[in-house]
Amino acid sequence: MKKKIKWTALFLALVLFAVGIVAILKNSHYLYIFGEYLGVNCDEVELKKSSLENMKKIELKALKADDRVKFDQSLMLINSDHPLKDDHELSLSEYKDTGVQLNKCLNSAYGELSEAVFEKTGSKLFISSSYRTQEEQQELYDEDPSTANIPGTSEHQSGLGIDVYVQYYAGFGFIKTDAGQFINSNCWKYGFIIRYPSYGKEKTGMKYEPWHIRYVGKPHAKVIYNNHLTLEEYIESLKNGVWYKVDDTLISRQKTDENGRLSLPDSFKSAVISPDNTGSYIITINNAQTPNDKKSSGFNNFTDFFEYHNI
Secondary structure: OHHHHHHHHHHHHHHHHHHHHHHHHHOOHHHHHHHHHHOOOOOOOOOEEEOOOOEEEEEHHHHHOOOOEEEOOOOOOOOOOOOOOOOOOOOEEEOOOOOOEEEHHHHHHHHHHHHHHHHHHOOOOEEEEOOOOHHHHHHHHHHOOOOOOOOOOOHHHHOOEEEEEEOOEOHHHHHHOHHHHHHHHHHHHHOEEEOOOOOOHHHHOOOOOOOEEEEOOHHHHHHHHHOOOOHHHHHHHOOEOOEEEEOOEEEEEEOOOOOOEEEEEOOOOEEEEEEOOOOOEEEEEEOOOOHHHHOOOOOOOHHHHHHHOOO
């Protein structure tokens, strides 16, 4: 009798296992989500600390007047610990005469991502939610506080966060589509991240939202995605005053000194500077140049510059 019960239990276990396998195969997006949770598509990117010489302290006012420098809001951390300030200055622009308001820093990048989605998957990408006013966010929060952020803590109020969808598939259904899976695995190549990834709830406080993308800029998105980080973890990893190198980019997170100055290389070609909404600025320098535009230095390219300074 005991032996019969044992074999019956084993048979039922095998049936349940088979049913589970069939269910997973029918809903293959769960396998995809599990793969992203494990980071199977990630290729770790090292942020190397760099020692730079010939640094110069420059006032913010002078940097804002410098043609080589662009200030944007791409690396603002917005969450319950770091809400938008009441006097937050909006930086919005309309996307391709659609009436959709996006943060200025991501307008062209979103266009590139949208084109890539259509090219790779044949699906047209749509925006269900972009910039929201304080009043709109309050209405959403009043309707359902379990799904909407407290006003002031939503990225939508900065225009940096975008909710996207394709025809017939919005919300969590978005990840069932080729377009949704393409964006979740590849949006970093266009400067975006999945702001609330499947593995990040402990840090973000938010459940997985495969439809919510956030612009941070290409070098930063590459590090965040491939190192399996959240935006919170990435910004925390950038120690104040330290310079880092990734590929051909220099990155530094800094607080202004007592005279309102940031420290940059004495010579550089272009820089993007963003406040991080925690009291610091994040400086991103691409294609750094040596003095006199390299003519007197003997450096033939950007790699020579890094090798000379042992970066």
